[in-house]
Amino acid sequence: MSEIAIKELLYKIADDQLILGHRNSEWTGFGPLLEEDIAFSSMAQDKVGQSQAMYQLLHELGEAEPDTVAFMRNSDQFHNCQLAELPNGEYDFSLIRHFLFDFAYAIRFEMLSNSSYVPLAKLSKKIQGELRYHTMHANTWIKQLGSATEESISRLQNSLNEAMPYALGIFEPSPYEAELKSEGIFDGEEALKEKWLAKITEVINQTQLQLPDITTLEPKMGGRAGQHTEHLQPLLDEMAEVFRIDPTADW
Amino acid sequence: MNKSLDPRVNRLNIPTGELTPKVPLDQFGTFEVFVQIKEGKGYRHEGIVHAPNRDMAFLFAKEQFSRRLMCAGIFVVETRNVFVTAFTEDKDNIYNHISDTYPEDGEEEQYEIFHLEKRGKQHDHIGSVPAKNHQQALALAKPNFIDGDPIFNVWVVKTSDILFTNEEDMIMWNTLPEKKFRDASDYRAADKIKEFKERQA
Numbered sequence: 001m002s003e004i005a006i007k008e009l010l011y012k013i014a015d016d017q018l019i020l021g022h023r024n025s026e027w028t029g030f031g032p033l034l035e036e037d038i039a040f041s042s043m044a045q046d047k048v049g050q051s052q053a054m055y056q057l058l059h060e061l062g063e064a065e066p067d068t069v070a071f072m073r074n075s076d077q078f079h080n081c082q083l084a085e086l087p088n089g090e091y092d093f094s095l096i097r098h099f100l101f102d103f104a105y106a107i108r109f110e111m112l113s114n115s116s117y118v119p120l121a122k123l124s125k126k127i128q129g130e131l132r133y134h135t136m137h138a139n140t141w142i143k144q145l146g147s148a149t150e151e152s153i154s155r156l157q158n159s160l161n162e163a164m165p166y167a168l169g170i171f172e173p174s175p176y177e178a179e180l181k182s183e184g185i186f187d188g189e190e191a192l193k194e195k196w197l198a199k200i201t202e203v204i205n206q207t208q209l210q211l212p213d214i215t216t217l218e219p220k221m222g223g224r225a226g227q228h229t230e231h232l233q234p235l236l237d238e239m240a241e242v243f244r245i246d247p248t249a250d251w
Numbered sequence: 252m253n254k255s256l257d258p259r260v261n262r263l264n265i266p267t268g269e270l271t272p273k274v275p276l277d278q279f280g281t282f283e284v285f286v287q288i289k290e291g292k293g294y295r296h297e298g299i300v301h302a303p304n305r306d307m308a309f310l311f312a313k314e315q316f317s318r319r320l321m322c323a324g325i326f327v328v329e330t331r332n333v334f335v336t337a338f339t340e341d342k343d344n345i346y347n348h349i350s351d352t353y354p355e356d357g358e359e360e361q362y363e364i365f366h367l368e369k370r371g372k373q374h375d376h377i378g379s380v381p382a383k384n385h386q387q388a389l390a391l392a393k394p395n396f397i398d399g400d401p402i403f404n405v406w407v408v409k410t411s412d413i414l415f416t417n418e419e420d421m422i423m424w425n426t427l428p429e430k431k432f433r434d435a436s437d438y439r440a441a442d443k444i445k446e447f448k449e450r451q452a
Contacts, residue, residue, distance in 0.1 A: 033279070035300050035311035042314040045433060046426075129425030133313060136420065140306050251438060 005176030014054035015080035021047030071240040075232040083166035085232040092155040099138035100167040106131040116184035146207025168219035282308035287324040294376040332412040353387040362388035367404035
């Protein structure tokens with residue numbers, strides 16, 4: 001089995017979950033109401049937990065310890081999509097990103113639960129349960145606010161327009177698409193994108209929002225190869241600030 | 252009414268004698284949350300969330316009440332749809348005070364019964380009964396419980412007022428089992444501080 005292809009796949013998934021998990025956790029204490037603050041923070045913790053499990057798989061393949069991998073790299077060594085690193089903005093943007101990202105990941109893990117790489121298939125089955133809640137959460141909010149008031153609809157619409165080119169960057173093709181497919185590890189980014197588009201279209205059509213025409217958009221690629229916006233490095237600096245004071249400390 | 256732009260003047264609350272509408276509390280209504288810890292165990296009242304509707308209440312309840320523990324199911328019901336009896340104490344069973352006669356109005360449908368078996372604890376789901384209204388459901392439950400251990404308080408809820416989890420969403424209770432990192436105790440801070448102090452001494 002192509003180890004380099006598997007590592008590339010695991011790194012981008014783990015980095016996506018870690019970076020968005022950390023971003024979303026910045027809402028802790030600032031959520032729109034107490035119950036939502038707790039729910040959103042708890043999902044952010046789920047994502048960090050999922051990334052930890054992925055880094056552990058990488059460790060078993062010979063990569064460094066999960067903490068080292070998470071805290072000791074610079075932005076050009078991260079493989080997350082740019083969507084994950086963008087600042088939170090207002091709650092409308094965070095909700096739209098959560099909606100676009102989590103549907104992509106729910107489907108990705110569903111596909112991976114049949115992977116020929118067994119450790120990943122097993123982990124993906126476990127993670128699907130958490131993702132089911134995350135998509136239900138996104139769905140309920142988008143349906144609620146996507147048909148509520150003029151302000152809520154226009155805010156979500158603006159955020160959707162802004163986020164969409166970045167969301168398409170989730171599906172940046174891997175250099176190993178062919179190996180991943182032929183070895184039954186993963187059915188590929190293009191297949192994932194098609195399923196995702198069908199799913200989000202179905203939800204958006206139940207609201208007063210309009211899905212931007214993606215054929216006219218320039219996807220924001222490059223994240224998978226370490227090309228990031230100016231927002232990632234400050235996030236990493238803050239996330240790793242305490243860890244880097246004493247990397248040998250026992251937590 | 253004083254229209255000053257200076258907040259210090261407005262805080263003086265200078266009486267004007269004009270009538271103004273009472274301002275409602277700026278908050279959502281409440282929903283009661285019931286949790287099932289394990290498959291096969293009964294549902295137990297776990298707490299309350301604020302929410303604009305049942306779907307949102309379910310979303311909030313799931314994370315408020317299951318993020319740290321294993322959980323097999325949750326249901327929610329709007330607080331105003333929970334009908335409650337008075338409380339009793341000591342050996343006094345609340346069913347002693349329930350009349351055997353009841354109103355006959357309403358269509359027959361299913362009702363859920365919840366009991367408080369210990370003061371200060373939570374209500375447990377006991378079972379369901381077909382009835383035409385809440386009062387009848389309570390009266391129909393009475394013969395089964397009048398001679399047992401004292402019940403201190405009963406809640407009656409119409410089954411159709413409850414939001415249950417869909418069968419297809421049941422997979423969401425299947426989560427990564429490692430949740431200890433969510434608890435402060437897992438980091439053993441006190442031990443580490445003690446160790447540090449000993450090293451310093």
